Amino acid sequence: DTAVSQTPKYLVTQMGNDKSIKCEQNLGHDTMYWYKQDSKKFLKIMFSYNNKELIINETVPNRFSPKSPDKAHLNLHINSLELGDSAVYFCASSQARSGRYNYNEQFFGPGTRLTVL
Amino acid sequence: AQSVTQLDSHVSVSEGTPVLLRCNYSSSYSPSLFWYVQHPNKGLQLLLKYTSAATLVKGINGFEAEFKKSETSFHLTKPSAHMSDAAEYFCAWGGYNKLIFGAGTRLAVHP
Numbered sequence: 326d327t328a329v330s331q332t333p334k335y336l337v338t339q340m341g342n343d344k345s346i347k348c349e350q351n352l353g354h355d356t357m358y359w360y361k362q363d364s365k366k367f368l369k370i371m372f373s374y375n376n377k378e379l380i381i382n383e384t385v386p387n388r389f390s391p392k393s394p395d396k397a398h399l400n401l402h403i404n405s406l407e408l409g410d411s412a413v414y415f416c417a418s419s420q421a422r423s424g425r426y427n428y429n430e431q432f433f434g435p436g437t438r439l440t441v442l
Numbered sequence: 443a444q445s446v447t448q449l450d451s452h453v454s455v456s457e458g459t460p461v462l463l464r465c466n467y468s469s470s471y472s473p474s475l476f477w478y479v480q481h482p483n484k485g486l487q488l489l490l491k492y493t494s495a496a497t498l499v500k501g502i503n504g505f506e507a508e509f510k511k512s513e514t515s516f517h518l519t520k521p522s523a524h525m526s527d528a529a530e531y532f533c534a535w536g537g538y539n540k541l542i543f544g545a546g547t548r549l550a551v552h553p
Contacts, residue, residue, distance in 0.1 A: 329485075356539060366480075366530055370540040380539045415485060421539075429493075430476055431541055433486040 328352075329434035331416050337440045338406055345402045346437045348416030356380075356421050357399035358431060359391060362413040371414075374399055375421060403439075411441045444469045444535050448544035456552050461520040463547045465507075465533030468514065474536035475516045477507055480546075481529045489531075492516060503527070523551045 490501025
């Protein structure tokens with residue numbers, strides 16, 4: 326099936342640990358994103374990559390490090406996890422309409438629920 | 443700066459009655475606007491989008507939205523609610539490689 330997939334779906338870990346979330350899209354898109362949804366359901370952009378190049382880093386702590394090995398993958402590594410990192414993390418992808426300025430709809434993965442104890 | 447305001451955090455309707463979910467935006471230029479739906483423990487699904495073509499946009503599952511530049515609004519409507527419409531709905535502004543979301547509206551549908 327064509328889609329945006331994320332692994333794992335659930336992640337429970339202790340404070341101070343390091344963890345990674347993987348994202349893959351097979352839609353042929355050139356732009357991928359990470360969003361964070363907090364406990365009040367508020368969604369906020371974290372990172373945006375276009376053709377493997379970081380476009381947006383929305384004042385995210387440097388404990389969060391995205392990596393895009395190719396256009397179809399965007400992984401998120403989190404060091405020294407804190408209680409406040411508990412959230413649902415969504416990966417998304419889209420196709421840029423013109424150059425870097427992307428107005429097209431984004432397709433979302435199912436989310437990864439991260440719980441930090 | 444761009445922003446999106448969803449005017450109601452909760453909306454409750456009876457099955458078979460109309461749905462209205464309100465969204466206002468603030469943008470210094472013509473926006474792309476979207477409505478997404480999120481069912482419990484699921485990802486976001488695109489309902490419809492406005493990208494400067496027709497101001498009345500039809501989406502999936504009988505939803506539609508009207509872009510009104512003079513009112514900076516993009517309200518979502520459906521003539522007749524179904525139980526399966528119960529979910530969280532997000533209005534979003536799109537541009538510069540990101541979506542800016544409103545805070546969401548939880549729609550409850552009662553029998």
